[in-house]
Amino acid sequence: MIDINPNNSNQQTIKNEILLAGIGLHSGKQVELQLKPAEIDNGIKFIRTDKIKDNVINAVWSNVTETVLSTTISNKGGLKISTIEHLMSALSGLHIDNLNIYINAPEVPIMDGSSRPFVDAIEDTGIKIQSKKRKILNVKKVIEVKNNDSSVKIIPNKQFSIDFEIDFPSQLVSKQSCQLQLINGNYKADIAAARTFGFEKDVEHLRSNGLALGGSLDNAVVVGERKILNKDGLRYNDEFVRHKILDSIGDLYLAGSPIIGYFYGNKSGHYLNNQLLRKLFSDESNYEYIV
Numbered sequence: 001m002i003d004i005n006p007n008n009s010n011q012q013t014i015k016n017e018i019l020l021a022g023i024g025l026h027s028g029k030q031v032e033l034q035l036k037p038a039e040i041d042n043g044i045k046f047i048r049t050d051k052i053k054d055n056v057i058n059a060v061w062s063n064v065t066e067t068v069l070s071t072t073i074s075n076k077g078g079l080k081i082s083t084i085e086h087l088m089s090a091l092s093g094l095h096i097d098n099l100n101i102y103i104n105a106p107e108v109p110i111m112d113g114s115s116r117p118f119v120d121a122i123e124d125t126g127i128k129i130q131s132k133k134r135k136i137l138n139v140k141k142v143i144e145v146k147n148n149d150s151s152v153k154i155i156p157n158k159q160f161s162i163d164f165e166i167d168f169p170s171q172l173v174s175k176q177s178c179q180l181q182l183i184n185g186n187y188k189a190d191i192a193a194a195r196t197f198g199f200e201k202d203v204e205h206l207r208s209n210g211l212a213l214g215g216s217l218d219n220a221v222v223v224g225e226r227k228i229l230n231k232d233g234l235r236y237n238d239e240f241v242r243h244k245i246l247d248s249i250g251d252l253y254l255a256g257s258p259i260i261g262y263f264y265g266n267k268s269g270h271y272l273n274n275q276l277l278r279k280l281f282s283d284e285s286n287y288e289y290i291v
Contacts, residue, residue, distance in 0.1 A: 010131065018033075020117070022109025022111045023109055027105070031103065031109040035100075044091060046103060053077075060254055060256050068270075069270075079106075082107045086108070086115045089246050112195065136258050137255055137288075139287055147275075152272045154280070158260070165265070195219070195243060196219070197222070198220055199222075217231075
């Protein structure tokens with residue numbers, strides 16, 4: 001989720017407000033976002049501008065309420081924000097600790113299907129180093145969660161590393177694996193551009209269930225029976241597994257702090273990522289905070 005830079009362990013926010021717009025992947029509706037600098041210890045907060053009361057939703061693991069095809073968080077009043085994982089991944093990759101995200105709809109825009117548009121926008125406006133040290137969550141015990149043949153685990157380590165494997169019944173995707181240490185700011189080059197993906201055969205079923213209504217070749221890799229339908233092909237040879245890593249980085253940033261540990265995912269997704277955090281935080285002896 002973050003490469004810990006010993007020369008800069010202070011909290012960070014953005015220097016200036018950022019305005020973004022796009023469509024929701026599942027809703028198909030136009031969405032406007034305002035990313036605004038936030039004070040020390042604010043954390044990441046979503047504010048629904050289309051609502052007046054109880055419109056703040058903290059981006060933390062305990063607020064996750066849905067994990068089907070995306071990660072959704074809700075506040076105690078039931079107000080929701082969905083498809084937060086790509087934006088959260090960008091914030092993790094760029095070490096943004098404090099941010100207020102104003103949004104006029106219940107779904108974060110999909111942009112191009114990756115986190116790169118968010119990364120580019122934040123880099124364009126600049127990052128502000130704040131005056132207080134950030135807390136870092138150090139994993140002390142092996143934590144594992146399984147569901148049938150899918151699993152995730154995190155084990156003690158000296159830095160954050162991620163290892164992911166996927167296996168789909170498609171000759172164009174099939175088995176892929178990728179292992180990365182997020183160091184020296186390599187998130188942008190190695191992860192940020194990896195797009196969400198889906199299979200042509202599933203599109204009609206998803207849309208009949210009110211999902212992927214905003215999906216297109218402009219914001220997703222679409223896998224046909226015999227070829228990738230996007231005319232420019234893939235951005236990485238293993239773009240599919242890299243996108244799963246992108247998602248996992250975003251989901252894990254809901255821990256509320258950068259994590260030091262070795263994360264391994266096998267055919268897993270948003271549900272198991274959240275269950276891993278719930279199990280991690282269920283016992284205070286599983287972790288410690290360091291500054």
